Amino acid sequence: MNNNIYLNQAQLNAEINRCLNCKNHPCMTACPISCNPQEFIQLAKNGNYSGAVKSISDANPMGQTCGLICPDKFCMKACTRSRLDFPINIPKVQASIMEKHHNIQDTLKSPRSNGHKIAIIGAGPAGIAACFQLLKKGYNVIIFEASDKVGGALNLIPGNRLPSEVINKEWGFIKDNPLLETHFNTVIKNPQSLLKQGFEHIIVASGEPNVINLDIEGEELTVSYIDYLHNPQKYATNGNVAIIGGGAVATDCALTARNTGAQNVEMFIRRRISDMRITNEERKNLLENGIDLTGMTKIKKVQTEKNLLTLHTCKTKFVGNKLEEIPETTIKRPDFSLIIKAIGSYAPHFEDTDKITYAGDCKTGGSTIVEALSSGKSAAEKIIQQY
Ligand SMILES: Cc1cc2nc3c(=O)[nH]c(=O)nc-3n(C[C@H](O)[C@H](O)[C@H](O)COP(=O)(O)OP(=O)(O)OC[C@H]3O[C@@H](n4cnc5c(N)ncnc54)[C@H](O)[C@@H]3O)c2cc1C
Ligand code: SF4
Known part of the structure; x- marks a missing residue:
């Protein structure tokens, strides 16, 4: 800890x-x-x-x-x-x-069941907040979660920022509530199918599970931030590491690579370094850990050379609000042992229906824990007003 x-x-x-x-x-x-x-x-x-x-x-x-x-x-x-x-x-x-x-000794108390059965798809922050709110009002809640644990994207956050015990402690207060049923390792492909099983309303809180691709030659030689942060030790190297992306998730990848032994870590950012959407604390951590920041740079291609990876990069410039490549600025950047792609993720967009409500990152796009929690809480409030 x-x-x-x-x-x-x-x-x-x-x-x-x-x-x-x-x-x-x-x-x-x-x-x-x-x-x-x-x-x-x-x-x-x-x-x-x-x-x-x-x-x-x-x-x-x-x-x-x-x-x-x-x-x-x-x-x-x-x-x-x-x-x-x-x-x-x-x-x-x-x-x-x-x-x-906050010593968790007891379990969240619910009033007597009101007989309504609500399904929640996804046990990340949005799903947890919806569940918490519904249980407090006596709803029967059944959670379906694709993975074997709660927390969703929080499980990708490095343990030195968020120890997994903390997520378990907070879930510990909810998990034994008698009105709650959980089904882990269960993927629900179509929320409509649950309506046929007798659920009155479905909250979909499935996050943004799809990584945004670069669509460049050699992309298969890179590792996605999801694969990397799930198991950084698997990719640990004492060589040079490139991170493609300049947001908070890319920052977590860079610091993790540094903490697991990388000699040099360099972040490649399409925009200006001052445009990086990170907190002051994250900026300070990057500086203190000697992470190199290369702004106004686009990745054009990845290839293998002499058993290591080479990036082909070119410079970018703003034309109005749009970023454009500067012609004839492509250069080769050789000698990387690992290239991590962290330019974001997405979920297909669906509209709410009478019986299906979307919440969290799958509704709003990549956000923050507290916004996802708030969105889950609002989805539950909508149901509480309806039934
Ligand atoms: C590396 C990283 C660092 C971050 N750092 C911060 C930070 O410092 N501060 C901050 O505020 N936020 C941070 N975030 C963002 C925050 O984690 C997310 O905004 C938040 O987790 C979104 O919650 P959610 O419940 O909408 O989705 P998720 O947390 O993505 O949870 C979705 C859940 O749904 C499950 N699921 C998906 N599809 C299905 C299906 N078909 N059937 C069943 N289950 C399904 C998934 O397995 C997952 O458990 C970070 C995110 C990452 C990836
Ligand atoms: S944003 Fe809200 S939940 Fe987050 S630390 Fe501040 S007061 Fe607490």
């Missing part, structure tokens, strides 16, 4: 004492799932940690996980304190309170 991901008691006290207790709680307004930092920080400040845990857990079934990985663009960006000096590190405060004071 990486202890730096939590604050010690002295750090926690220092951080919560900086809270200005704003009555209009801008932090809560900025949180997609309406967690209330102003409230839980004041409770913690008064020593009422069980109240703080309850405040977080009532709003959010994955409060500790969010605390560890929520980006700084929500509650922290809204924190009034940033106008005085710098914002309170609300996510870290939240994660630390949950780590120290």
Whole structure:
């Protein structure tokens, strides 16, 4: 376990004492799932940690996980304190309170079953939030999950940022609820088929399982971020590693390659380095770990040469908002042992029907944990109003 991901008691006290207790709680307004930092920080400040845990857990079934990985663009960006000096590190405060004071001994309580049977496809954050909300109102919930565990894309996040125990701990509070049934290793190809089995409503929360391809010669020589992050040790190398892509997932790939022994890691980004959609913390980690960033560069081809991989790259330029290749700038970049493709993923788009509601990344496109949770919660609320 990486202890730096939590604050010690002295750090926690220092951080919560900086809270200005704003009555209009801008932090809560900025949180997609309406967690209330102003409230839980004041409770913690008064020593009422069980109240703080309850405040977080009532709003959010994955409060500790969010605390560890929520980006700084929500509650922290809204924190009034940033106008005085710098914002309170609300996510870290939240994660630390949950780590120290949320002891899972019991199971989420439900009222007596209301007789309605709802199916959820996918047990990532969106599916978990929908399940949590429905169980609290007495619905019978049956989850179908393609893999052998809950968490979805969270399972790809490196353990030094998000230890798997945290996901298990939060699921531990839900999993034994008597109104819940789970079917792991079960792929549902057609949600309509579940309606024929007697489910009244289906929530599809299947994420974005398809990797976006580069459509270039030699693409088969690259490894997708999904395959890589599922089992980084399988691809561990002390040679040079290229990452194609410049977002948060590409950043996780780069840092993981570095932590598993790569000599040099270089990220190739089509846009400017300043356009990378990553947090300040991620930017700092890339710099501190000596990851090379090559911006305004497009990959044209991959080939094998002398048992290693060569990239053919060319420079790009903006013409208005569009990126174009600069002619005659193609060069060869040889000597890579591993090339990881991390330019995104997608899901086919479907519209909601009367009986089928889409939630999370499969509905909105790649987002964040807290947005996926909020989307799952809204899907459940829609059902609660309907039945
Ligand atoms: C490497 C990486 C790092 C990330 N880092 C962050 C971060 O730091 N902060 C942040 O906020 N977000 C981060 N995210 C994004 C976050 O993980 C996602 O936004 C979130 O997990 C989406 O939740 P979801 O429930 O919509 O989908 P998913 O988490 O993708 O879950 C979908 C689930 O559905 C299952 N499924 C799919 N198809 C079927 C089917 N046909 N039948 C049954 N089950 C099915 C899948 O197995 C999966 O378990 C990261 C994502 C990745 C990949
Ligand atoms: S859930 Fe995430 S965005 Fe919301 S208050 Fe907590 S850390 Fe901030």
